[in-house]
Amino acid sequence: MDFSVKSGSPEKQRSACIIAGIFEPRRLSIIAEQLDKISEGYISALLRRGELEGKVGQVLLLHHVPNILSERVLLIGCGKERELNERQYKHIIQKIINTLNNTGSMESVCFLTELHVKGRNTYWKVRQAVESSIEALYDFNQLKTNKIELRRPLRKLVFNLSARRELNIGEKAIQHGIAIATGIKIAKDLGNMPPNICNSEYLTLQSRKLAETFENINTTIIEEHQMKKLGMNAYLAVSKGSNNKPLMSIIDYKTDSSTSKPIILIGKGVTFDSGGISIKPSSGLDEMKYDMCGAAAIYGIMHVVARLKLPINVVGIMANCENMPDSNSIRPGDVVTTMSGQTVEVLNTDAEGRLILCDVLTYVERFEPEIVIDIATLTGACVIALGHHISGLISNHNPLAYDLINASEQSGDRAWRLPMTDEYHEQLESNFADIANIGDRSAGVITAACFLSKFTRKYNWAHIDIAGTAWKSGKNKCCTGRPIAMISQYLLNRAGFNVDD
Template sequence: MEFFVKSGNPEKQRSACIVVGVFEPRRLSRAGELLDEISEGYLSNLLRRGDIEGKVGQVLFLHHVPNVLSERVLLVGCGKERELTEAQYKQIIAKTISTLNDTGSLESICFLTELRIIGRDSYWAVRQAVEATEDSLYSFDQFKTTKENTRRPLRKLTFNVSSRKELARAELALQHGLAVASGTKACKDLANMPPNICTPLYLSEQAKILEQRFEKIATKIVDADQMAELKMDSYLAVARGSKNQPYMSIMTYNGGVEGQKPVVLVGKGLTFDAGGISLKPGAGMDEMKYDMGGAASVYGTMEAIAKLDLPINVIGILVGAENMPDGNAYRPGDILTTMSGQTVEVLNTDAEGRLVLCDALTYVERFEPECVVDIATLTGACIMALGHNISALVTPHKGLAHEIITASNQASDKAWQLPMDDEYQKQLDSPFADMANIGGRPAGTITAACFLSRFTKKYNWAHLDVAGTAWRSGSNKGATGRPVSLLTQFLINRSESDTTELSN
């Protein structure tokens, strides 16, 4: 699909379809009023008859509206004007796109990007419209023998902004939105892959493909033999029960100046998590292919920043492994020695993500990072705390927390900071080792982060638990692509800050 931005009056637009909003109760948006004026009250007469109330999600297609140059007019319900929320805006865009796509509108000019949302500007409206459009059109059907193809799909979409002085920001929003949407799609495609195909080896192969696609990305793969030499015994223990060998993929993006310290993203990549000896319940176990959602989001983010050609150095790590039960699997009661030399008593083999991440977090010390963010579908407790709408952020570093929360708000990919007081560390005490791998049921998301924090003393670090946001369940199940938008915005902000400092 092709996207464009422009600034123009609706009555002068010639297109297959022009999209304008209707507010409750039966009140046209500014663009709608201009069309109503040239059509001599045609639209307002329909509203008076009650053809559309303006509730969010309502649509009304009109053909050959008098004096309107466009072939069709699509009226879209936008709810109450002063109560329009960010979530409603994205819902409105998604409904608009599905309607246009299903009704044979090959092209359209959309005036919904002129809607006013408190605290948001045209940049946000255009970028979110692009991301919402691509999200609503996404499908994962490569394993279906019969595919549902739209006969006349939407191919060209132009977003209108209210004044020409907003065009520069709108063009930037288009650029950012397309890159994020591409990265989000890459994340979804990777996470939606079945686990018999998406193994740790497959993850490493995809990382190598990214190297081939982008000149500024170089990929290195660390295999099981190299992990053994590095004494990553905790990582290897998790993978021991599977015939699929572990691979850690290291993608280095060199966009910044030489010598600039990198931002490191570490993604948990459990391509299937059966729980090991602490076997998970059978119901819903198919969704444990999504336990590599953190790695998928790092992969998608690396694609997004490469497409944007950001002036920053970033290292993305896919921590690939599979957690299965067999005669060689690690057991509850085992004591593992991590790469850092610290020992861990295993109380539950289904708390495996932290056991692979801890060795990866020790490994990244060699990069002398500016900061490290790990992303993981780590705890069910996170879903109990925050549900499926907001990711959890845990970090002892206030400045880094502020950066990530700010980026999450800018990108509308929300995260919420949980506390990390020293008192929580006591829950990890073990009588036999330096620590246990779980801290009991209370504050499970926080104690998991406390475990990881013990391996991050040499750099600024933050942890994102995306167990509730990386995928959705039910009849519409699938990967969400989060938090690619958040991470990309975080790196955009970082690159702009670094560029400003260098120019000064």
């Protein structure tokens, strides 16, 4: 879908549809008031008859409103005027898109970016409208034989801004919004693909396509025999029970304008997690194809970085493999020697993500990174702690944690920082190795990060646990593409884009 911005009055709009807001109780927004005046009280008369109360998400589609040049006027409920929040704003945008997409309105002019959303500026409102619109239109139908195609889908959305001086920032918001939404879409496509198709080799193929698409990206693949030479025994131990070989994609983005040390992004890419010998319960086991959502996020983020040509150096790593049980599988009680030389007693083969990541965290030392961030569907404990709304964040560097939390607030892709003090490290003590791969049942999200932190002493590092936010279950089962929006915002901030003015 095409997006654009302009500045104009509603009476001059000749479009398939004009979108205006109505507040509770039956109060006209400024734009709706103008439309009502032009139509000689037509809209206010409808409201007095109770056609629309103005509650968030209520819609009323009007055809051929008197004296209005546009064919349709879509009135959308926006709740109480001074209480419109971010979540409601996004819901309203998605409701608009779903409504228009089924009415034959192929293009529309939206005046909702002029609404007051507490603490949010024009850039935020336009960008979130773009991201929410593309989100609303997402459909994974690649594997369906009977694909339903709309005859006249929505193809163009114009955001009307109150002042011409805001057009440049509106255009920048559209550029950023499209890039981020596209990165989220392609990551969702990867996450939703079934594990018999989306294995390590498939993910590797996608990473190579990035290098073919963008001239500033170079992709290198680390294969199993190379991992053996490097001593990545913990990573290799996870994949021993699978016929699908482990493959690690190194996606290197460089710009001529930046000589800074790289920011390293690592994504856990377990394409199916059976739990191994510590096998998972059968209920919901199909959703373990989503255990590669960290790697999918890296793929999406690198697409955003390259598309926006950010003046920073970023290395994205997709750590891909599969965790399956067979006679070769790693067993509870086994001890493995990691690439760092530290030994790990494996008490639970379903705590495999940290075994993969610990070797990758050692591998990235060769890049002399400024920052390292890993993204992983790591612990069910994070779901218990934070539910499905907020990602977990743990870091060994306070400024990095602050910057990431700030980016999460700016983007609406929220994270919450958890502690990592010495007491939690004690839970990982082992009688037979330097460290155990799990502690007891308490504070599982924290002890998992404590484990990873033992391999990050040479740089500033943050861990983002997306076990609760990477996908939705039930009827609306789908990969979410999180935390692409948050990390993209962090990288935009690092690149010097000021979006708060």
